[in-house]
Amino acid sequence: MTQLNDLDVEDVSAAVLAGREVREHGPYKIQVGNEGLEYQSLVISDPVPTGQQILEVAGLRPMDEHLLFQMYANGHLELLSPSETTDLRQAGVEKFLAFKSDRSFRFFIDGRSHDWGGQRISGRTLKQLAGVDAHKHEVYLVIPGKDDELIEDHDLFDLTRPGVEHFAAVEINIKVFVNTLPTYVHSRYLSYWEVVRLAYPDAVPAPNAQFTVTYAKGFEGNSLTNLVDGQIVRIKKGMHFNVTPTDKS
Incomplete structure (x- = not known):
């Protein structure tokens, strides 16, 4: 088996970051992360893989117990089912998140909706999804008519609470x-x-x-x-x- 070097593999995240087009032929390096936004680099040959192919490359089994989301450069998450395909050459497709879960949870950060596969989410992860400097911002759960609830970096917020949560990332002042x-x-x-x-x-x-x-x-x-x-x-x-x-x- 021939070993691939870095020049053989197209790094999708690097291309998105540089604002250039992803090349037409593979293999491609993709990033697959978990609910802590900890990513591993994986190589896949197909430019238009299914969700199942990505889960297989990541070694996440059984596949029917996992949810896979594709993350766009603007931070938006979109559920990708095992049978659906995604085009790695498409502008903005950057990373993937996988959760061992059978349901997703919707919430809003600064008015933008997100779907999340884990039951809990940390304050630090909310900041990352909001795209703010974690050291200079705080995240609050917005509670109409009451004082907003501060979510510390290490706090694990339970998304199974009734209703759809709205969070706000606010500059520390x-x-x-x-x-x-x-x-x-x-x-x-x-x-x-x-x-x-x-x-x-x-x-x-x-x-x-x-x-x-x-x-x-x-x-x-x-x-x-x-x-x-x-x-x-x-x-x-x-x-x-x-x-x-x-x-x-």
């Missing part, structure tokens, strides 16, 4: 005080140097560049706490930071 001045940050966690640059935007690590950083009114309480190089701090609304240059001469 937390008001803190840096050297007494109000400042807005867009992450739940900041490193030592990220805090330093809130006060001194041009600051960079250097042998003679040192800063003393303290904070209060955080999750540790109101007491003054030191933050040193290499540490991170969890951000809370209303925190107070003091950043003082202590450069070596």
Whole structure:
């Protein structure tokens, strides 16, 4: 059996990412992922495979216990039955998701519908499907007439709840005080140097560049706490930071 090299195989995802047409002849490299959006690379020869062929290549058996979705470059998921075909040369077909399940669940993120084959979905996966920066956004379950429910990255939301869920990806915007001045940050966690640059935007690590950083009114309480190089701090609304240059001469 002749071993294929990278030049022999057309990488469908790479072609979509580059915005070029997928070549007419195979073999093709495709990505098949699970509900955690963890993907494996697989090679298939047919440019117009059936859902069954893709499940077979992925080694997912019994096939009648799995649901297969094709993912488009815009993040939309579309169910692909075992007998249906998909054209790998079609613009926008990027990846596939497979679930061991007998039913799918529909929900909306930022007004766009998604179908999901797993009973549960993590907050981090919702962010990925929404196409947002996971470190700078939070996902909420929209509850009309009540406070929206925050879905943390590690939370596993149960999609079997009654009704169709609507989620919203919202940019993190937390008001803190840096050297007494109000400042807005867009992450739940900041490193030592990220805090330093809130006060001194041009600051960079250097042998003679040192800063003393303290904070209060955080999750540790109101007491003054030191933050040193290499540490991170969890951000809370209303925190107070003091950043003082202590450069070596």
